[in-house]
Amino acid sequence: MSDHVLSLSKVDVFQKDNLILKNVNLEIGKGEFVYLIGKTGSGKSSLMKTLYGDIPLKKGEGTIVDYDLSRLREKEIPHLRRKLGVVFQDFKLLTDRTINDNLKFVLKATGWKGKKEMSTRIEVVLDKVGMKTKGFKYPHELSGGEQQRIAIARALLNEPELIIADEPTGNLDPQTSVEIMEVLQQINKNGNTILMATHDYALILKYPSKTLKCDDGEIFEVVQKAV
Numbered sequence: 001m002s003d004h005v006l007s008l009s010k011v012d013v014f015q016k017d018n019l020i021l022k023n024v025n026l027e028i029g030k031g032e033f034v035y036l037i038g039k040t041g042s043g044k045s046s047l048m049k050t051l052y053g054d055i056p057l058k059k060g061e062g063t064i065v066d067y068d069l070s071r072l073r074e075k076e077i078p079h080l081r082r083k084l085g086v087v088f089q090d091f092k093l094l095t096d097r098t099i100n101d102n103l104k105f106v107l108k109a110t111g112w113k114g115k116k117e118m119s120t121r122i123e124v125v126l127d128k129v130g131m132k133t134k135g136f137k138y139p140h141e142l143s144g145g146e147q148q149r150i151a152i153a154r155a156l157l158n159e160p161e162l163i164i165a166d167e168p169t170g171n172l173d174p175q176t177s178v179e180i181m182e183v184l185q186q187i188n189k190n191g192n193t194i195l196m197a198t199h200d201y202a203l204i205l206k207y208p209s210k211t212l213k214c215d216d217g218e219i220f221e222v223v224q225k226a227v
């Protein structure tokens with residue numbers, strides 16, 4: 001087995017027929033924490049969508065958690081998504097049910113059956129994000145930061161090989177952003193690989209890590225200067 005959870009070679013990223021990023025070459029190894037930065041509209045979300053099968057890979061070679069992106073079939077996408085944990089800026093929790101039921105919904109949809117196993121797994125992931133006592137609440141009863149913790153817990157349910165987080169702190173104040181970042185750092189220390197798009201340079205300075213930048217239709221690694 002490869003040590004890479006993601007490997008792209010000469011990939012072009014499109015939105016419909018528009019070329020957004022050209023000749024993308026990148027590799028992410030197991031256990032890495034990688035930032036993806038770049039101006040609004042520079043292609044961060046388009047790249048991430050290509051990685052989780054929302055945009056087809058039409059040019060170049062790409063492997064993600066052992067799926068070949070250029071040969072990915074429609075019916076394989078749910079299987080790929082099970083091996084990825086995706087976290088969005090706007091949390092995307094189901095508003096009509098409690099946190100426990102949000103998490104149970106995902107487990108059932110991904111093939112879990114036993115009630116006991118499901119509730120144990122839910123407890124484990126809520127504990128990882130410091131929300132063990134909040135499972136009975138509805139999303140609207142939680143703060144933005146708490147909702148994002150739940151979204152991270154949801155991403156962890158099926159022990160993903162890669163977590164893709166698209167501006168996870170984009171809707172949060174600076175203090176809450178740091179708290180979410182602490183959660184992501186902890187998860188990374190426990191062995192999870194994370195790719196995180198962000199606009200928040202303060203976070204990158206506080207938690208330095210490998211950084212990729214989308215600029216002018218290309219992606220390259222930026223070297224952080226010591227501060």
Ligand SMILES: Nc1ncnc2c1ncn2[C@@H]1O[C@H](COP(=O)(O)OP(=O)(O)OP(=O)(O)O)[C@@H](O)[C@H]1O
Nearest residue numbers: 015016020038039040041042043044045046047214
């Ligand atoms: N659904 C779509 N259909 C066509 N073009 C799109 C679509 N979504 C985005 N684009 C275009 O693709 C380009 C890259 O957008 P993308 O959302 O990937 O950028 P981004 O770096 O994630 O921006 P932001 O930081 O604002 O989220 C932009 O020019 C945008 O207008």
